[in-house]
Amino acid sequence: MEDYLFWQHLRDLGGLQNSWWYTAAALPALIIGGVTLVMMLVSVRRLERKMMVFLLLLLACLPLVLIGPSAYVSFRPREAVGLVGMSWPLDQSQFPRPTAQALSQYLSVLTSMGIVGAVIGVLCTLGSLTMTASVVNVPVVSTAARQITQVMKDSTRRLRRQTTPAPTAQMDSASCPYGRLEVLNGAHLGNQFAIRPGDTLGRKECDMVITDSVTSRQHARFDTNDQGQTTVADQQSANGLFVQRVDATGTTQKHDLGSMGGQPFPLRSGDVVTLGDPDHPEDGEYAVKLRFEQTFR
Numbered sequence: 679m680e681d682y683l684f685w686q687h688l689r690d691l692g693g694l695q696n697s698w699w700y701t702a703a704a705l706p707a708l709i710i711g712g713v714t715l716v717m718m719l720v721s722v723r724r725l726e727r728k729m730m731v732f733l734l735l736l737l738a739c740l741p742l743v744l745i746g747p748s749a750y751v752s753f754r755p756r757e758a759v760g761l762v763g764m765s766w767p768l769d770q771s772q773f774p775r776p777t778a779q780a781l782s783q784y785l786s787v788l789t790s791m792g793i794v795g796a797v798i799g800v801l802c803t804l805g806s807l808t809m810t811a812s813v814v815n816v817p818v819v820s821t822a823a824r825q826i827t828q829v830m831k832d833s834t835r836r837l838r839r840q841t842t843p844a845p846t847a848q849m850d851s852a853s854c855p856y857g858r859l860e861v862l863n864g865a866h867l868g869n870q871f872a873i874r875p876g877d878t879l880g881r882k883e884c885d886m887v888i889t890d891s892v893t894s895r896q897h898a899r900f901d902t903n904d905q906g907q908t909t910v911a912d913q914q915s916a917n918g919l920f921v922q923r924v925d926a927t928g929t930t931q932k933h934d935l936g937s938m939g940g941q942p943f944p945l946r947s948g949d950v951v952t953l954g955d956p957d958h959p960e961d962g963e964y965a966v967k968l969r970f971e972q973t974f975r
Contacts, residue, residue, distance in 0.1 A: 681755055687770060688785070692778030696789045704745070704752035707796040711741035714799040717806035726895050726916070738802050744795025748788040854973055856900075857908045859951065862967040864890045871968075875902050878913070879953075890966045892917045892954035898935075901942055908972070909942035910951055911935065917954040917961070924948065932957070947972035 685701060688694040699707075718738035722731045751758040756766045762784060767773035854872030861869045866888055871877075877885040880897040888897070894915040901909050912919035912935040919935040921943055935943050945951070947970065954965035 683770075684755060684767070684773075687767075687773050688778055688782055691773070691775045692780075692782035694778075694782040694785055696786065699748060699789045699792060700752040700755075700785070703796075704749045704792065707745045707792055707799070708742070708749040710796055710799040710803070711745045714738050714741050714802045714806070717803050721806040737798075738806075741795040741799035741802065744791045744798070748785075748792040751785065751788060856902065857945070857947075857970055857972045859886070859968040859970055861888070862950070862969055864888070864964075864966040866890070866966075873900050873908055875900070880913070888953065888966055890953070890964065892961065892964050892966060897953055898951070903942060903944060905944075907944040908970070909944050911940050911942045912938065913940070915953070917965075920952040920955060920965075921945070922950040922952060922956065922967075945970045945972070 685694075685697050689697050715735075715738045718734055722734050725731050725734075759766050759781070762781070764777065764781070765772075767777075856873045856875060858873060859871045861867055861871075871879075871886040874885070877900045878896060878898070879886040879888060879893075879900070881887070881889055881893045881895050884896065894913070894917065896913040897915040898919050899911050899913055901911070903909050910919070910921070915936065921933045921935060923931050923933065923946065925931055933943060949970045951968045951970055952965050953968075954961060956962050956965045956967070958965065
């Protein structure tokens with residue numbers, strides 16, 4: 679029996695209502711599953727939490743797992759029939775109604791699994807686009823993905839502002855002989871940090887904690903040089919570390935510390951240390967700015 683007669687027999691005698699999945703949709707769905715996995719692999723490259731990377735990759739593999747069985751039936755129906763203990767019919771006389779109905783039930787289950795896998799694949803692909811847009815400067819990102827990213831970031835920022843302690847009181851020079859940082863925007867607006875040599879700044883487990891989404895776990899390190907100047911260095915942050923400085927002509931110069939390979943950058947009073955690129959076309963408004971003020975020992 680030819681393949682097209684096999685599917686026609688399943689529709690006529692077995693009552694298979696979703697044969698379209700096997701004849702037209704299984705291959706595109708399998709491609710979606712593959713694209714989902716590739717997109718997720720690209721998106722999680724710069725994530726620091728290994729458990730999150732594992733869970734996201736596990737989720738991205740799910741579409742292929744769900745779509746795979748029905749795709750196999752679509753590509754190799756003769757071998758698939760043998761896997762359920764039946765032989766390929768040579769003609770319609772060897773394909774009675776009970777057999778067709780039993781096969782149709784199997785195939786309906788596989789179709790449902792495949793459709794669920796395709797839906798998960800589409801959702802995972804959109805999620806991958808939003809993550810890619812937040813960490814990589816991708817010029818072409820769908821409008822829907824950008825809107826999802828915007829809503830997620832706005833919600834996270836509002837939640838963190840609600841749970842962040844009130845700004846600290848003004849520090850005097852005696853309590854911060856190496857200078858201080860004042861947060862100018864973001865979830866910790868108004869907070870101040872006294873700088874000590876060796877202090878680190880990041881999202882968690884640091885001397886100075888900034889929980890905004892643009893911040894890496896270990897984002898920056900402060901120290902002093904031989905001239906006694908307070909310095910800052912990038913700690914291989916995901917979104918970069920920048921210093922904005924106004925020169926004698928009133929022009930603001932932006933220094934990219936990420937391109938300096940971790941070398942310390944001497945700070946001047948009035949410099950603005952920025953977590954994330956303030957000129958990024960999409961995420962610039964979420965870059966956290968901290969003004970450095972030099973105090974004298």
